[in-house]
Amino acid sequence: xxxxxxxxxxxxxxxxxxxxxxxxxxxxxxxxxxxxxxxxxxxxxxxxxxxxxxxxxxxxxxxxxxxxxxxxxxxxxxxxxxxxxxxxxxxxxxxxxxxxxxxxxxxxxxxxxxxxxxxxxxxxxxxxxxxxxxxxxxxxxxxxxxxxxxxxxxxxxxxxxxxxxxxxxxxxxxxxxxxxxxxxxxxxxxxxxxxxxxxxxxxxxxxxxxxxxxxxxxxxxxxxxxxxxxxxxxxxxxxxxxxxxxxxxxxxxxxxxxxxxxxxxxxxxxxxxxxxxxxxxxxxxxxxxxxxxxxxxxxxxxxxxxxxxxxxxxxxxxxxxxxxxxxxxxxxxxxxxxxxxxxxxxxxxxxxxxxxxxxxx
Amino acid sequence: xxxxxxxxxxxxxxxxxxxxxxxxxxxxxxxxxxxxxxxxxxxxxxxxxxxxxxxxxxxxxxxxxxxxxxxxxxxxxxxxxxxxxxxxxxxxxxxxxxxxxxxxxxxxxxxxxxxxxxxxxxxxxxxxxxxxxxxxxxxxxxxxxxxxxxxxxxxxxxxxxxxxxxxxxxxxxxxxxxxxxxxxxxxxxxxxxxxxxxxxxxxxxxxxxxxxxxxxxxxxxxxxxxxxxxxxxxxxxxxxxxxxxxxxxxxxxxxxxxxxxxxxxxxxxxxxxxxxxxxx
Ligand SMILES: [Zn+2]
Numbered sequence: 001x002x003x004x005x006x007x008x009x010x011x012x013x014x015x016x017x018x019x020x021x022x023x024x025x026x027x028x029x030x031x032x033x034x035x036x037x038x039x040x041x042x043x044x045x046x047x048x049x050x051x052x053x054x055x056x057x058x059x060x061x062x063x064x065x066x067x068x069x070x071x072x073x074x075x076x077x078x079x080x081x082x083x084x085x086x087x088x089x090x091x092x093x094x095x096x097x098x099x100x101x102x103x104x105x106x107x108x109x110x111x112x113x114x115x116x117x118x119x120x121x122x123x124x125x126x127x128x129x130x131x132x133x134x135x136x137x138x139x140x141x142x143x144x145x146x147x148x149x150x151x152x153x154x155x156x157x158x159x160x161x162x163x164x165x166x167x168x169x170x171x172x173x174x175x176x177x178x179x180x181x182x183x184x185x186x187x188x189x190x191x192x193x194x195x196x197x198x199x200x201x202x203x204x205x206x207x208x209x210x211x212x213x214x215x216x217x218x219x220x221x222x223x224x225x226x227x228x229x230x231x232x233x234x235x236x237x238x239x240x241x242x243x244x245x246x247x248x249x250x251x252x253x254x255x256x257x258x259x260x261x262x263x264x265x266x267x268x269x270x271x272x273x274x275x276x277x278x279x280x281x282x283x284x285x286x287x288x289x290x291x292x293x294x295x296x297x298x299x300x301x302x303x304x305x306x307x308x309x310x311x312x313x314x315x316x317x318x319x320x321x322x323x324x325x326x327x328x329x330x331x332x333x334x335x336x337x338x339x340x341x342x343x344x345x346x347x348x349x350x351x352x353x354x355x356x357x358x359x360x361x
Numbered sequence: 362x363x364x365x366x367x368x369x370x371x372x373x374x375x376x377x378x379x380x381x382x383x384x385x386x387x388x389x390x391x392x393x394x395x396x397x398x399x400x401x402x403x404x405x406x407x408x409x410x411x412x413x414x415x416x417x418x419x420x421x422x423x424x425x426x427x428x429x430x431x432x433x434x435x436x437x438x439x440x441x442x443x444x445x446x447x448x449x450x451x452x453x454x455x456x457x458x459x460x461x462x463x464x465x466x467x468x469x470x471x472x473x474x475x476x477x478x479x480x481x482x483x484x485x486x487x488x489x490x491x492x493x494x495x496x497x498x499x500x501x502x503x504x505x506x507x508x509x510x511x512x513x514x515x516x517x518x519x520x521x522x523x524x525x526x527x528x529x530x531x532x533x534x535x536x537x538x539x540x541x542x543x544x545x546x547x548x549x550x551x552x553x554x555x556x557x558x559x560x561x562x563x564x565x566x567x568x569x570x571x572x573x574x575x576x577x578x579x580x581x582x583x584x585x586x587x588x589x590x591x592x593x594x595x596x597x598x599x600x601x602x603x604x605x606x607x608x609x610x611x612x613x614x615x616x617x618x619x620x621x622x623x624x625x626x627x628x629x630x631x632x633x634x635x636x637x638x639x640x641x
Contacts, residue, residue, distance in 0.1 A: 166572050167581060171583060178533070185510065205502050233490065241490070251496075
């Protein structure tokens with residue numbers, strides 16, 4: 001699995017080693033564009049819509065309300081549990097290259113005014129493989145979410161378990177999944193956003209356990225490596241095998257959401273999970289007529305189910321929540337509690353994954 | 362510096378056998394499988410089939426039997442003893458429906474207050490098109506999460522190879538034991554060698570640094586007990602090995618069944634919660 005993934009990322013960026021992209025060459029359509037243009041487009045290829053791999057810093061910038069992110073466990077450092085030769089050096093190199101201490105960043109923030117706990121995995125750091133630090137940070141995020149009763153949002157990406165930590169890394173799957181189970185028992189919302197690539201031991205643990213599972217378009221999500229499977233069946237697999245669309249078709253994600261709409265979608269979902277306010281019968285009634293019958297849903301192709309709103313406030317925001325976005329955000333935050341009702345309506349028809357949303361732009 | 366490195370007591374008299382030699386013992390085609398052990402350990406055993414959604418996976422066997430008179434649920438990965446058995450059990454590589462069957466039977470055990478005994482013996486979860494379509498990752502993840510909160514004692518035991526997530530799916534438990542020569546690893550030594558050195562044939566070298574033996578798992582605080590095997594391996598005396606397994610199970614179950622369920626669940630959570638090494 002890991003070797004497949006490494007092969008795929010190379011040649012993606014022609015930048016310097018500090019991870020700054022000077023020029024982007026799309027691995028899907030081979031078209032190129034400048035770093036500025038790519039950033040303006042939220043690291044989505046302007047030609048073909050490929051949602052390229054983002055680093056954690058940028059993901060936090062486009063997801064959290066400006067200035068609200070407070071990092072947890074910032075100084076947690078990797079040890080070498082099985083005395084693996086050269087592991088410390090490898091970690092040091094990765095730290096220098098990425099400016100990160102490890103492959104996941106966790107913390108607290110607000111999204112459109114909604115307080116939550118967020119975790120972002122960064123595939124630029126050892127393919128975001130899960131060792132002790134990733135497992136511990138994710139587990140603490142689950143535990144803090146349970147303790148503070150705050151929704152947890154995890155952006156997943158991973159090549160799987162961190163081989164250099166041997167069996168200790170395998171056990172992180174049990175540890176994080178156990179923490180996810182406890183959060184579930186505490187009745188707290190947990191949303192996963194699957195990004196490119198989410199594979200191996202992370203797919204087989206907390207990434208698959210969200211109450212709501214969202215995927216970015218066309219990302220790779222799977223358990224086993226493509227080449228391993230091709231080796232077993234002795235034939236080539238179709239292009240879309242283990243894509244977000246493949247998962248949607250097989251029933252393993254709730255919906256696919258374009259990057260520019262993720263921030264708003266998360267905020268809406270968090271609001272939909274607020275405990276019901278007394279006297280809001282209207283809000284409950286409003287949400288149901290928009291629901292379609294399962295049969296109607298089935299006739300849609302997965303492409304049509306993609307949430308696509310061209311007007312999201314984050315468009316062209318240079319990676320930071322724009323002023324317009326913050327203004328919107330402030331008004332919806334102000335209306336919190338008092339007019340949950342109107343938000344319910346807003347959420348119901350503007351954020352309906354599937355209901356002709358693609359046509360809105 | 363945090364966590365673990367629990368005392369590596371129980372040092373074996375066979376310390377000089379290399380990890381690779383142990384792997385060869387485990388892969389010996391005469392090594393007893395769960396089908397050999399069941400009649401030696403349990404009475405009144407009834408096999409139960411199917412996940413109630415898709416099918417019945419021959420790679421995972423489940424059923425109810427008695428352990429010294431006490432009804433228990435048994436869930437096990439099935440190595441074949443010949444080519445026919447291996448075909449039926451897919452060389453002990455489960456599909457998602459296998460893990461879902463396991464979970465169904467685990468919840469059934471919970472309902473009837475029966476302890477669950479899981480036997481791990483797999484090179485790994487199956488890697489294939491159908492397995493992906495039916496959500497291999499989700500099936501394993503669900504297993505990990507739901508065994509963690511299962512309100513009945515769970516004991517797991519590695520009989521042979523404990524390969525990766527496919528093994529761990531039956532390994533979330535109150536106490537883990539390993540047969541002396543058994544291995545437990547994050548990836549097969551072959552896979553490890555092919556990723557690290559681009560050379561799958563360097564399996565022996567991989568075994569040398571991966572720390573996959575029962576002694577390694579004990580010293581890492583992942584396994585609680587090593588069950589002795591007769592000289593040369595379990596195949597030399599399956600009856601004695603079965604007696605050793607039964608003795609461990611009876612002793613451990615008595616201990617776990619006496620506990621208040623909330624205490625048990627907290628201890629189970631903390632058993633995994635404390636695994637990991639980092640600095641802060
Ligand atoms: Zn492109």
